[in-house]
Amino acid sequence: MPHEHVCPWWIGYLLASPIRRLFQKPEKIVGPFIKNGMRILEIGPGMGFFTLPMAEIVGPEGGVIAVDIQDKMLRELRQRAKKTGLDGRIDCRLTKQDALGIGDLRGSIDFTLLMAVVHEVPDRRRFFEEVRSAMKTAGTVLMADPRPYFGIDEFEEALIFAREAGFNRSVDRISAIWRSNSALLTAG
Numbered sequence: 001m002p003h004e005h006v007c008p009w010w011i012g013y014l015l016a017s018p019i020r021r022l023f024q025k026p027e028k029i030v031g032p033f034i035k036n037g038m039r040i041l042e043i044g045p046g047m048g049f050f051t052l053p054m055a056e057i058v059g060p061e062g063g064v065i066a067v068d069i070q071d072k073m074l075r076e077l078r079q080r081a082k083k084t085g086l087d088g089r090i091d092c093r094l095t096k097q098d099a100l101g102i103g104d105l106r107g108s109i110d111f112t113l114l115m116a117v118v119h120e121v122p123d124r125r126r127f128f129e130e131v132r133s134a135m136k137t138a139g140t141v142l143m144a145d146p147r148p149y150f151g152i153d154e155f156e157e158a159l160i161f162a163r164e165a166g167f168n169r170s171v172d173r174i175s176a177i178w179r180s181n182s183a184l185l186t187a188g
């Protein structure tokens with residue numbers, strides 16, 4: 001069933017195109033926050049533009065849990081992971097729009113990537129509560145949303161829910177993400 005205000009599955013192919021690397025380099029954007037052996041959570045991975053490079057960086061001792069509401073995105077992501085030999089490090093999970101259902105991850109995540117997803121989430125309060133509960137204390141979250149779909153006022157409003165869920169906005173500099181508002185959060 002189609003979800004309202006959610007990126008159509010076929011856009012997933014465009015988002016995962018290598019041409020995007022000209023504007024956004026995954027290693028440069030997430031590299032500073034990820035180390036070998038880390039446990040990463042990615043909500044809304046699409047077809048894996050960021051997932052595969054993150055799985056590469058965490059190595060065989062680490063892993064990426066990729067949670068999306070669209071099975072077509074996850075199916076393509078699984079295929080790409082298999083082709084690159086990274087499937088053993090990526091746990092693809094299909095979820096529902098109103099609840100992530102990641103209670104089993106409680107306190108285990110070092111880094112979470114929320115790339116171009118928060119603007120599509122209807123209940124942001126609940127969303128950040130679930131993400132916070134999956135994080136280790138002092139773990140980090142990188143959140144970025146495209147300006148054309150999510151202006152600075154909406155972005156800042158979403159950050160209020162993050163703060164209420166127990167995240168602090170970090171003053172660390174993050175590399176500019178093309179056409180996006182972004183923030184780095186620390187789980188307090």
Ligand SMILES: C[S@@+](CC[C@H](N)C(=O)[O-])C[C@H]1O[C@@H](n2cnc3c(N)ncnc32)[C@H](O)[C@@H]1O
Pocket residue numbers: 006007015016043044045046047048049050067068069070073095096097098115116117120121122
């Ligand atoms: C615009 S795409 C971005 C994909 C990817 N992060 C990227 O940057 O290429 C948004 C993705 O978030 C997923 N999504 C939307 N709402 C979601 C929710 N509530 N929970 C999990 N995933 C969601 C969509 O299915 C889609 O794959």
